[in-house]
Amino acid sequence: MFTGIIEETGTVLSIRKGGHSAVVTVSASAVLDDLKQGDSIAVSGVCLTVVSLVENSFSADVMHETVERSNLLNLNIGGMVNLERAMPLNGRIGGHIVAGHIDGTGVISKARKDENAIWFTVRTSPAILRYVIDKGSIAIDGISLTVAGVSENDFSVSVIPHTAQNTTLGKKRVGNTVNLENDCIGKYVEKLLCAPGGRSGISKEFLARYGF
Incomplete structure (x- = not known):
């Protein structure tokens, strides 16, 4: 971990x-x-x-x-x-929980400076984008980052100078491939809420039955 x-x-x-x-x-x-x-x-x-x-x-x-x-x-x-x-049990989680199990890759499609920050836009597959949410977490080449925008085809992050200078991300260019790991929480929640066959076990009737 x-x-x-x-x-x-x-x-x-x-x-x-x-x-x-x-x-x-x-x-x-x-x-x-x-x-x-x-x-x-x-x-x-x-x-x-x-x-x-x-x-x-x-x-x-x-x-x-x-x-x-x-x-x-x-x-x-x-x-x-x-x-x-690996994270020590007595250490701080300064980023988010990262398993090191890559979900797939993406390609940097845009990179632009915004004063002292750098915005990167990463194009990737629908299978990865379905778990990417605005202000959620994602690991790019192992770096814990906050998602700043999502579209049907890509997502964007804003990288602070420290991260750009102390990781490989500051040297990345448009067209470079990066490793992506989704936040595992969304995948677990989806798995637990879905019955066999991929159909959700949550419905209006289910919620009404239990007082929601």
Whole structure:
């Protein structure tokens, strides 16, 4: 479990690709402080398991499912990634609850400056947009952000200077692909309210029966 508050950016040292998987090695500093083999770490929003550690880097496996849903295999050697260690139970949730399980990707369709902020518009699929709400939370490349606008085809966020300077988002350009994770609360609520077959169990009759 993560919070979407990025601790540092790391540099991709190598990507060893298999048929449908890969091993990625990333150089870092701050996150290595207490990182151990077997620990979880979010790499640009993707929850990965550390399989090996050396003095200034770690390696993690990227499975087939992750390859299908994220942009990790589009990374280049020398490219930057956002890094966050798993949330400690005694820590603050400065962002929102982020699982590190990517729902899919989006493409930056617009980027514009607004005084000291940067507005990004991200085009993505209806399957992701159905859970995106105005003033709700979304993780973009692992960064916890507040949705500032939603349309049928895209959504927008406003990024403060600190976030732009201390994550990879400030270096993104129109046409770049980003990893997206919806706020999990909406998905759980939908699942619990829907009966088998996808029909909602809530109706006017149901509410009237119980005094609403």
